[in-house]
Amino acid sequence: MKLDATFINDRKNDLEQRKNELLKELNMDAVKVTGDDYDARFPDFGEKEDENAAEVAMFEKNLSMEKTLEVSLFNVKRALEKIEAGNYGICEKCGAPINPKRLEAFPSASTCMECKKKSL
Ligand SMILES: [Zn+2]
Secondary structure, three states: OOOOHHHHHHHHHHHHHHHHHHHHHHOOOOEEEEOOEEEEOOOOOOOOHHHHHHHHHHHHHHHHHHHHHHHHHHHHHHHHHHHHHOOOOEOOOOOOEOOHHHHHHOOOOOOOHHHHHHHO
């Protein structure tokens, strides 16, 4: 079964939109951007002990948020590359076509539902 061009084009639009949202979130105060690399920002609240503790707590929050966003962005970019390469919608693990319903709900999916279930 081959995905039709309209379907792929719709997913491409979804992915582009998602990419822009992610880039916007990554460019917020919590994250420091260096070229293509993103790092959680270490906040500066002051030198007092409670301020230092608050900085560490904030940094940990920024760090986990930054990781999540960066992984999502990576997956979105990879899905877009696959559209360009013409192998979008193929499971990376078993090579089977990914259910279009799954791609609609989750356009950056790189594995089919069966493989996803196995990896959980
Ligand atoms: Zn699979």
